[in-house]
Structures are given as C-alpha cells and as structure tokens.
Amino acid sequence: MLKFILFLLPIFLYSATDIYKTGKNLYFSKGCSGCHGISATGTNLYPALAYRRKPFLISKLKDYRAKKGSTQQSQMMIPFAMGLNDKEIDALTTFLSEYHENKSNYKPDMSTRGDGGS
C-alpha cells in the first residue's frame, strides 16, 4: 500500500498547480461535493459545475453570498456561499473551470507510466 502511495505522489504533485489543488480541497472540505457530486457533474437536482466559465461561477457565488438568489433552490446555496472568502471563491472556481480530473485520479491504471499526465 505504501509503495502504491509513493508511486502516485509525484504524479499528483506534478500535475496539480497550487491554486487548483486548494480549490479541489475546498470543494470537498466545504461540502460542495455532497450536492454537486464528487466529479462536479451535478445531478438532476443540482447543477453541474465542472468546465463552466470562471466569471460565471464567481458571480453566482458572490450573489449567493450576498443572499441574492432568483430561485427557491438558491436558498440552499446561500449558507454554503456565506462561508467563503474571495480567495476561496477564486480557488474553487479555478478548480471547477479548469477541471482536469479523470477516472485515473480515483482508480489508477498501473499499466500506463507516462510523464505525469501533463
């Protein structure tokens, strides 16, 4: 198991920029993944967030944070957005707009040894 982790570590460190990684950590630690999904693809109840344009995501989060929401559904987002500062919004939206996770992040394929996936 340790060997396995040591094999993955350089790939992980190499492929992730700091702000992207911060955003990814926030996405899980702030509970976003609970509604929007671990791959940020949403469900029938929650909108997808991955690959959306960053300015759109930022303006949405800032609106929710200011308790502005046009739909009843948006009431759900307000408490989560209120806990975010500008830096966190920046990191989260970088992660979401540049989303480049893939299945191998969850289930590594040991048969391919590339250059770290850059």
Ligand code: HEC
């Ligand atoms: C309790 C469930 C829940 C959680 C947790 C949650 N969201 Fe949401 N989110 C929603 C719902 C529902 C909407 C749709 C609201 C609407 O209709 O305006 C939404 C909308 C959004 C939107 C706007 C997307 C669009 O297409 O309009 C963004 C951006 C967003 N959420 C980001 C986040 C982030 C970042 C987090 C973590 C800090 C988070 N959400 C946590 C339920 C949730």
